Amino acid sequence: MKVFPRCLPIIVAPASLLLTWEYEFKKWDIGVPFHNLNNSELSVKEHNDVVNANNWSNTRQSTEETRMMKLISWFKDKSIMGISYSLYKKIAGGAESEDGDEKKRKHVSVDKRKVNSCMRKVLLETPGLLVLDEGHTPRNKKSLIWKVLSKIQTRKRIILSGTPFQNNFLELYNTLSLVKPSFHKTILQELKRFCQKQEHKKAPKEWNWEPVLGNRASNTSDDKIKQLKLLMDPFVHVHKGAILQKNLPGLRDCVLCLKPDSFHKQILESFKSSQNSFIFENKQTLASIHPSLLLEFKLLEEEECFVDKDRLEKLRLDHNAGVKTKFLVEFVSLCAAHNEKVLVFSQFLDPLHLIIDQLNSALKWTEGKEILYMSGEVRDRQTLIHNFNDENSQSKILLASTRACSEGISLVGASRVVLLDVEWNPSVEKQAISRAYQIGQKKVVYTYHLLTQGTKECDKYCKQAEKHRLSELVFSAKNADNHNEPKNCAADIEDRILDLMIRHKNLKDMFVECVVQPKEREFESFGYWL
Numbered sequence: 001m002k003v004f005p006r007c008l009p010i011i012v013a014p015a016s017l018l019l020t021w022e023y024e025f026k027k028w029d030i031g032v033p034f035h036n037l038n039n040s041e042l043s044v045k046e047h048n049d050v051v052n053a054n055n056w057s058n059t060r061q062s063t064e065e066t067r068m069m070k071l072i073s074w075f076k077d078k079s080i081m082g083i084s085y086s087l088y089k090k091i092a093g094g095a096e097s098e099d100g101d102e103k104k105r106k107h108v109s110v111d112k113r114k115v116n117s118c119m120r121k122v123l124l125e126t127p128g129l130l131v132l133d134e135g136h137t138p139r140n141k142k143s144l145i146w147k148v149l150s151k152i153q154t155r156k157r158i159i160l161s162g163t164p165f166q167n168n169f170l171e172l173y174n175t176l177s178l179v180k181p182s183f184h185k186t187i188l189q190e191l192k193r194f195c196q197k198q199e200h201k202k203a204p205k206e207w208n209w210e211p212v213l214g215n216r217a218s219n220t221s222d223d224k225i226k227q228l229k230l231l232m233d234p235f236v237h238v239h240k241g242a243i244l245q246k247n248l249p250g251l252r253d254c255v256l257c258l259k260p261d262s263f264h265k266q267i268l269e270s271f272k273s274s275q276n277s278f279i280f281e282n283k284q285t286l287a288s289i290h291p292s293l294l295l296e297f298k299l300l301e302e303e304e305c306f307v308d309k310d311r312l313e314k315l316r317l318d319h320n321a322g323v324k325t326k327f328l329v330e331f332v333s334l335c336a337a338h339n340e341k342v343l344v345f346s347q348f349l350d351p352l353h354l355i356i357d358q359l360n361s362a363l364k365w366t367e368g369k370e371i372l373y374m375s376g377e378v379r380d381r382q383t384l385i386h387n388f389n390d391e392n393s394q395s396k397i398l399l400a401s402t403r404a405c406s407e408g409i410s411l412v413g414a415s416r417v418v419l420l421d422v423e424w425n426p427s428v429e430k431q432a433i434s435r436a437y438q439i440g441q442k443k444v445v446y447t448y449h450l451l452t453q454g455t456k457e458c459d460k461y462c463k464q465a466e467k468h469r470l471s472e473l474v475f476s477a478k479n480a481d482n483h484n485e486p487k488n489c490a491a492d493i494e495d496r497i498l499d500l501m502i503r504h505k506n507l508k509d510m511f512v513e514c515v516v517q518p519k520e521r522e523f524e525s526f527g528y529w530l
Contacts, residue, residue, distance in 0.1 A: 001032055005078040007156075008126055012149075013133035015084035016381065017408035021133070022082065033079040035070045038087055042069060049073040064115045067091075071122055081127075085137055089145045091116065092123040092152075127154045134407055135159030136427070138178060139171040149178055162434065163427030165471035169195040169228075172474070180235055187231060194224045225473050238475050244437070249444045251437050252493055257451045257458065257512040260288075260323040267291040268454050270306035281456070282348075285421050288452035289351045290322025291315065296350050319358040323510055324420060324450050328355065329362050330507060331448075334497045335416055336370075336396045340443070341388065343414035345402045345432045346421055349375055352399040359397070370396045376404030389413035406431040415443035416497075420450055422460045426468040444493055453512050465518070 001007060011021055018036050025034040033045050046069055061069070074081045083091075094116070130152060132138070136159075138146040159179040165172050173195035176183050184192065260268060267287055271280060279297070286293035292312045299307060315321040319329040328344065335342050346352055356373060359365045367373060372388055372395050374381065388395050389412055398411060402419075406428055414436040423429050429449075437445040451457040495516075501507045502514065 001078060001080075004128070007128035008075065008081075009129040009131060010081045010083065010123070010127040010154075011131045011133060012083055012085055012088050014137070014407055015086065017133055018082045018084060019382075020408055025080070033073075033077070035074045035079060035081050037067055037070050037081060037083040040066060042066060046070055046073040049076055062112075064112055064119075068115055068119060071119060075122070075126065083123075085145055088123065089148055091119050093144055093148045094120050124151055125153050127152070128156060130154040130157045132157070132159045132178075135161040135179070136164050136166050136171075136175055139166055139175050141170075141174045141177075146174060146178065150181070163430055163471075165467070165474055166427050167425050167467065169470075170197075176232065176236075183231075188227075191224060191227055191231075194221075195228070222473065225470065229474055229476075232474075236475075244439070247439065248437065248441050250493060251433075252444060252446045252495065253433075253449075253517050254447065254495070254498070255449045255451065255461065255513075255515045255518050256327070257453055257514075258323040258327055258510050259453045259512045261321075264291050264321065264323055265454055267294060267307065267312075268452070270303055284455050285457075286348060286350060288455045288457060289324040289346075289420055290319075290354060292321070293350055293354060316354070317358055317361040319362055323452055325355060325358055326507075327450065327501075327510060328418060328420075329358060330501060331416075331418070331497065332359070332397050333363060334500060338497060340416055340497070341395065341414045342397045342416045342418060343411055343436055344397060344399045344418045344420060345406070345429075346399075347402045347423060347428075348421070349401060351420055352401070355399060365396065369394045372398040373400075374398060374405050375401040381409065385409055385411065400432075400435075402428055402432050406435065409435060410438060410440060411435040412438060412440040412442075415441075415445055417445060417447045418450065419448065422449070422451065422457050422464060424460065424464065426464045426471070429464075430468075446495055446498075448498075 001009070011018075013021060015038055018038055022034050022036050025032065033043070035043070035046065040063060049069075049072065071081070073079065132149070138149050140146055157179050159175065161175075164175060173183075173192075187195075268284065268291075271283055271287075283294065283297050286296060292315050294307065295309065295312055319325040332342050344352070344355070352373060352375075356367055356371055359371055360367075363370075365371050372384055374384060378384065384398075387393050388398050389410070391413070395413070398414065400406075400411075402423065417433050417436050419429055419432065433445070433447050449461065451461060498514070502511055
């Protein structure tokens with residue numbers, strides 16, 4: 001901005017991250033104002049630039065007027081604009097963002113329509129530099145946010161992402177096409193088809209649980225990936241986190257396969273895989289944590305015969321009835337005794353609420369003191385985060401939604417991270433672990449992936465690992481220095497708390513397998529746990 005003071009940069013980011021950007025600009029005091037378009041209040045500068053200069057009324061403005069004032073202030077002087085993906089989609093998407101709702105458009109006044117049209121034009125045509133934070137967000141070509149961002153006329157674009165490869169090469173191709181619109185012209189048709197081949201694939205009626213690592217006809221795929229990497233090299237810059245490796249004590253990753261007791265196993269075997277695959281997977285995922293969570297679903301007639309609902313209801317507060325809840329309550333209790341805080345992630349909210357009740361029953365902990373809870377509905381996150389990160393606070397465990405809380409927040413108060421269930425997308429879990437493993441962390445971070453024996457979680461984890469392998473292959477560092485950096489793992493560091501549990505006479509029988517810093521060759525043994 002010193003060289004090009006009128007370049008009018010715009011940063012698009014998840015709403016929660018805009019506050020981080022705003023805080024960083026203030027912290028480093030670079031002398032460039034940051035206008036947060038998501039903030040409904042005018043800053044002093046925005047007020048002086050627009051209200052006083054243009055003799056606008058000091059009465060409370062509408063939301064549209066406030067946003068227009070921020071845009072004017074950004075346009076008038078050297079400054080930076082920040083906006084969330086959802087708001088950018090709403091404003092720049094225009095009528096499309098209303099999902100074709102004619103009634104909504106009819107009730108919008110002419111003046112308001114003009115203001116919205118003007119703001120849309122500004123967002124699409126004015127920025128000289130576009131920055132997308134968590135830039136993998138608009139990766140679906142059919143989504144409105146991708147369509148809207150593809151219309152922006154800005155030539156200079158930067159996409160920032162710690163996890164650019166999410167699920168498949170089609171999504172990666174879409175992301176690359178967004179940051180470099182001419183990308184599709186430089187790619188060979190054969191390579192383009194390789195990236196897009198999943199576009200026309202129909203979803204299977206049943207999940208295919210065969211381990212993908214066994215099909216290593218992927219040599220051809222690996223060759224294609226190398227070709228793709230060569231095309232990406234001129235404009236994709238890979239940084240492997242050397243600052244974390246040099247400044248943090250370490251990261252110890254562990255996969256635990258746990259053995260359910262006879263009743264829990266009976267419940268897990270009562271499902272009928274002939275039903276909708278999505279429902280089947282969700283049922284098994286929740287029931288693998290604690291059998292009483294099966295009550296959250298409508299059961300099939302055949303399942304009703306095998307499931308004793310009254311017994312499940314009575315077992316709800318008994319953490320020993322579920323192998324993952326049994327592990328977690330004992331584990332959290334030991335961590336508290338060693339003055340270590342625990343961060344627990346689940347893609348579902350029901351297990352988190354259940355665990356809150358079980359911790360209250362077993363340890364007499366209460367929500368808001370020893371137990372903290374964070375989901376997408378929690379508004380005052382900063383107070384909660386500060387409480388958890390404060391070494392002197394009473395908090396001992398934070399239960400969080402993986403989807404809502406795995407990006408843009410710092411939870412370095414935790415040195416133990418437990419992942420209750422397995423996500424198809426490895427990037428989501430990587431982001432979740434990064435909440436604790438980031439600058440500011442003073443301890444070794446121990447992570448635990450919990451898998452229940454007798455479920456499809458083991459195969460699912462294998463598929464997730466293959467996606468991670470592909471990501472590493474695509475984004476392996478070009479820079480030779482990166483290969484010489486110390487690894488960010490701490491496999492050789494003892495895990496006293498886990499060792500205590502494995503040796504405990506009343507707990508050791510629940511452990512089927514424990515794999516530390518799992519390598520690709522070890523994944524094939526996962527199938528034998530079933």
